[in-house]
Amino acid sequence: MTNTTTTPLSLATRLRGTPTARPSRDITSAPGLRAQIDDIVASSGLHPTNPLTLRSSSLRSSIRPLESSPLARLRGLLVTTALTLLVHDQHLTDPFEDTMSAWCSNQGEATLLAAFSAADADVQARLRADVRSHVSVLREHLGTFASSWRPQTGVRSVVMLSGGAFVLRDEVDLMVGSVVDANAALSLLDITTAPLGDTADQTLRYHALVQTLRSGVVPLRVALFSTATADCLIRDVDTALLQRAIDDLTTYLSTAAVAA
Amino acid sequence: MMLTQRRSTSEDLAVLISSAPELGAALDAEQRNSFSTRLRSVPTIQSRRLDAWLVEQAGQTGEAFCWRPRTARRLIGTAAAHRVQRDQRRAHEAVRDVIDDYLFRAVNGQAHFGSLGYWLSSLAPATLGLVVAEATNWCHLLLETREIVSASATLCQADTYYNVSAAQTTLRGRRDMVITETPQRVVIRVRHGTPGKSAGAGLRTDLVIDALGHPEGLSAGRFIGLWPDAGLALSVDGTMENLRAGARDIVRAAVVQRRGLLTVAA
Structure with a gap:
């Protein structure tokens, strides 16, 4: 499901969706993704003695931020x-x-x-x-987030890969749902005070990937909401989206290697 | 001294718990006395509290402790988690109940200056709201972690405290859950952030304080540290070697702390 128009429903409703329509919890994808990243890191020559740390903002570093004061x-x-x-x-x-x-x-x-x-x-x-x-x-x-949805705010993640040679850091503003449900139930929301730009999709993919690697469970969906324009980008997380997130990392690492 | 690292998934943790050594070491009276003597040899003019955090910081005391929503979250959130389990309440309501209890005591003059209740009673509504938010986050994290760990895990009522009165020292061992259905006790501690290079020393410190706090000096079979933010679990076994290393680290941290205080005084 993809939507980039002004939000007709509350964010809470859209993040949770219909409980009966949720896919089963995916706990098999994370090890494969981790192995792929390990291969990429190995070919890029990174070493734990000089680790490379990546944040979602680093992925869009080629674009000058509108305001960074x-x-x-x-x-x-x-x-x-x-x-x-x-x-x-x-x-x-x-x-x-x-x-x-x-x-x-x-x-x-x-x-x-x-x-x-x-x-x-x-x-x-x-x-x-x-x-x-x-x-x-x-x-x-x-909208309203019921306590039974287990909302957690300001959730930080630090995922160390390849023995600490490559570190993924992330912070999601809101996480609802649980990783122990039989069905995929975890939804992530990021808030930005800037308009949604070209890199919004990339940011969402990064959040989904880091959360998958951290918990070992693929989240249900990720969303980015702009308080500047009230636009909301929501993506259901699937293997294709996670694979594109890996591609983003590959591109970033190859760019970093060329720059070095 | 082996430090085991695993991912903090249900499957990995189940293996880590089921493979805990069946026989943990035990501290006898002589060893307790010896440890007490070592601590007495590091004099202090005021009572001191030593814990895993101080050991991880190599005895370097940073800025003085002060209450903040972030520092209050564990105390309030853990108490709320107990209420959620006991009374089947929502986490958010349980947190508000716990805070109300603190405020009630403060209003009745039962909270002393510097206590959590006293600090809570001085807060503006919005700041109190942030305390609720932080504590609810912790409560949810703790309950979810318990579900990931094992259905047989029990939330601990309190941390372990061991007082060495002759040395004016109180040791505080952090623990969040305990599993007693395995042949040996397995104790679990949940931490925010990511484990640093001294995480193993911190775990051994909590292991030895837990053993000192046990009436018979029995060590946990395995002490597991969980870092949900990093998706990692580290563990140390309850061997005599680990207990000795933990005790040595505590004494060393006390020595460094004393040196630091002397430097400040000079």
Whole structure:
């Protein structure tokens, strides 16, 4: 199932889909994928003493990011914090102030906070308006995630391959479902404050691959939602999608080898 | 000292649990006294707490502990997981119940300064919401990990604490689940992130503290560390060699910690 138009249903509904239509849990694909990556890594000459770490952002590094300033990063983090609060039924009185105070309570370092404090009043006001706008879109389209779906927010993954020569890092904003269900039930959602670009598909494939390698179970579907445009890209995960993710890694590694 | 690494899938973990050695080592009174003497030889003017985290950091104490949603998640989330199992409640409701209990105690003046209840009572609603979110995440992770590990795994009520009063030292051993249906106890610990180079030392530390905390000094047959973020499981067996190595690491961490404190004082 593929859809890139404005979301008619809530994200919760679309991520979970129809329980009766779900395929069986696939636990056989992960070892094969791992073996393929091991072969690719072996041919690329990587070694655990000098490991190569890959993130989903590295895959699209050839494209210049629209905004990479500290305040753009802060905006993204605040919208992600808002997602965390909304998924767990926390009412937001003021989307900016509430998410800011919640985010600050979990941080040890204050680089981004210092950047915000140092910014002039106009920039601060713009960020406030930005965050409120993005959270408003998110709140409108998110829907309700029942506790029985086991929603987990800010799920990080670190998958070490070929004895640690190649490391895949990833962070998914929301994961619902379980890997122990008899049917595929795990759905991943990533939120972006930028419009969905050409690399959205690649990002989704990367999330699906890392989750498969981490848990050994192929997820049901992956989704990327833009709070800038309210567009949502959803992909059901199958072997073809995972194979394309492997191709992405192959391309990346060959490019990295040429650059080195 | 063998450190076994497996993927944290149901199948791999089942093998890891069923193949645990049938006979774990046991610590006798003489060994306990010897360990206590070693700790007493590292003097301290205030009570100290040693755990696997300190050993993994080679005794280097970082920034002082402070409550954050992230540091509070395990305490609240684990208590909530017990309620989910006992009362068939939703994780989210169970977490809110646990927090309500802490807040109730704080309101009644039963929470001392610096405690979790005291800190929770000072939070704005949105920050409290993030505490709920982090604790619910942990609760879900713990329950799901239990299902992956084994249906016979029991969530631990509390960590292991062993007090060496003459050395003003409390040892804290982290544990999340225990399996007692195998011939030997198998203890499981769940951690976020990815195992580092000192993960084995951390596991051996928890193994020896678990044995010290056992009334008869019996070591677990196997101590398994799970890192769901990395999809990895590491394990150490309850051999005397591993217990000795764990004890040595604890004393070493205490020595380094003392040196660090002396340097700061100077």
